[in-house]
Amino acid sequence: MKIYTRTGDEGHTFCMAKKGRVKKYSNVMMFMGALDESNSYLGFTRSICSTEANIGALKDIIEFLEYAQKLLFNIGFEISGSKRFKGDEDSILEAYIDKFMEGINLKGFIIPYGTPCVSSIHVARSIIRRAEREFFRALDTDLAERREELLYLGKLLNRLSDALFAAALRAAVETTGIEYV
Secondary structure (H helix, E strand, O other), rough: OOOOOOOOOOOOOOOOOOOEEEOOOOOHHHHHHHHHHHHHHHHHHHHHOOOOOOHHHHHHHHHHHHHHHHHHHHHHHOOOOOOOOOOOHHHHHHHHHHHHOOOOOOOOOOOOOOOOHHEEEEEEEHHHOOOOOOOOHHOOOOOHHHHHHHOOOOHHHHHHHHHHHHHHHHHHHHHHHHOOO
């Protein structure tokens, strides 16, 4: 099976969200690319966290990272017009945040640092933040006619980055005993 079509060789691609061909650097495609990068990095982060010496203590975080990857796939499907969400996903993310923050008394800003797992979660969080910015740019331009329908996805991206921040703190506590640097 050939996976190349040659139809994108001149800088255009099919975009399901727009039901037609768009420039590869259009705002909606920049968002879809950031979503893809986010998902790939979350997979890399899962791999790293799965090799930590203290893996038992990270079980909930590794499961959350898998949930986050599936969430990102579903955000992509929603952008493309396929309904995937029930409307309670923000509550699920908030429950993860609350669980990860339990017993952590955040006193100020943190330096994103720690074990490879902790540091990788922080990088994933920052990539998700960029995807969130790209989402709102696409929402205000290429997807403006669907703004009300899709606005919920921005909320999910925002909560997801918060949940990753909380997961990084929890991973730091579980692997080093230190909340933040």
